[in-house]
Amino acid sequence: MPNKNIRDAINETLKLEMRRDPRVVVFGEDVVGGLGGSSGIEEAAGGTFGITTGLAAEFGRRRVLDMPITESAIIGMAGGAALTGLRPVAELMFIDFIGVCFDQILNQIAKFRYMFGGKADVPLVIRTMIGAGMGTGPQHSQALYNVLAHVPGIKVVLPSNAYDAKGLLTTAIRDNDPVIFCEHKAIYTESCEVPDESYAIPFGQAAITRTGKDVTVVALSRMVLLANAVADRLAKEGISVEVLDPRTISPLDTASILASVAKTGRLVVVDECNPFCSVASEITSLVACEALSSLKSAPVKVTAPHTPVPATPHLEQLYVPSPAAIEKAIRATLAG
Numbered sequence: 001m002p003n004k005n006i007r008d009a010i011n012e013t014l015k016l017e018m019r020r021d022p023r024v025v026v027f028g029e030d031v032v033g034g035l036g037g038s039s040g041i042e043e044a045a046g047g048t049f050g051i052t053t054g055l056a057a058e059f060g061r062r063r064v065l066d067m068p069i070t071e072s073a074i075i076g077m078a079g080g081a082a083l084t085g086l087r088p089v090a091e092l093m094f095i096d097f098i099g100v101c102f103d104q105i106l107n108q109i110a111k112f113r114y115m116f117g118g119k120a121d122v123p124l125v126i127r128t129m130i131g132a133g134m135g136t137g138p139q140h141s142q143a144l145y146n147v148l149a150h151v152p153g154i155k156v157v158l159p160s161n162a163y164d165a166k167g168l169l170t171t172a173i174r175d176n177d178p179v180i181f182c183e184h185k186a187i188y189t190e191s192c193e194v195p196d197e198s199y200a201i202p203f204g205q206a207a208i209t210r211t212g213k214d215v216t217v218v219a220l221s222r223m224v225l226l227a228n229a230v231a232d233r234l235a236k237e238g239i240s241v242e243v244l245d246p247r248t249i250s251p252l253d254t255a256s257i258l259a260s261v262a263k264t265g266r267l268v269v270v271d272e273c274n275p276f277c278s279v280a281s282e283i284t285s286l287v288a289c290e291a292l293s294s295l296k297s298a299p300v301k302v303t304a305p306h307t308p309v310p311a312t313p314h315l316e317q318l319y320v321p322s323p324a325a326i327e328k329a330i331r332a333t334l335a336g
Contacts, residue, residue: 028091297336
């Protein structure tokens, strides 16, 4: 089985789904690559991170559209296209820009099925980039997936590896409800074995990336990689850490989280969101309410601080939850 990175896995999925279904269209800012400075469509860059490279060359400018720099128009157009029979994949270049188009998501796209009595399908995917650690500044580095998970009517996906990225994006494109697909920009080059053929991973099914018996660590997106590394290191000391990757936070696989905590009796949640009203808060609340008798110590949250992402590079590195912070939290729960 070939190794592929997350960037290539997403690109491959888009191509496979566009070949399979002519209703799938892609549009956003610079998704073709801005042909003004290019000698031909084949040379187009395919967006800021090269995710859509080659799509316009294969599928043409009627199915891959560069849009003006107006997120409200991109997402509004996506909602209308989904209602009228297409299956759009719209790129919101950075999740930080959601403030510009949040009305389209909150009050329109998320509510269409409900407003039309269940008679309207809204097969829309919004791909967006999340996360700090890349020096892209406080307006391009946030992890706002918690805001989206709060909104009923949309599904929120957080892949942490290339295999999951391909399978989850396949499911997202084929889903008849709106899906927000959050890609952490700092892990696009992370690779693993990924089949060439198409496959789908169901939403709402967590993955156990490390099995253990002493403590459960629920980690999200890039934080899964950090948690796995810490679990591997602590295993050398005889500390058995179970790492659970929810993969989707709406729907959330609560059963797997509760089952893991019932086994280990301890919980650490690693979440790059700011701590107040975070996904980490939701998961710790879930366990406290439904598995309190299983707990041997208080749950611990490892999150970013409740501040904007710093613009200064060395402060930005301190902002992101670190392996050291994860290890400290694990040791604290074991000592409790």
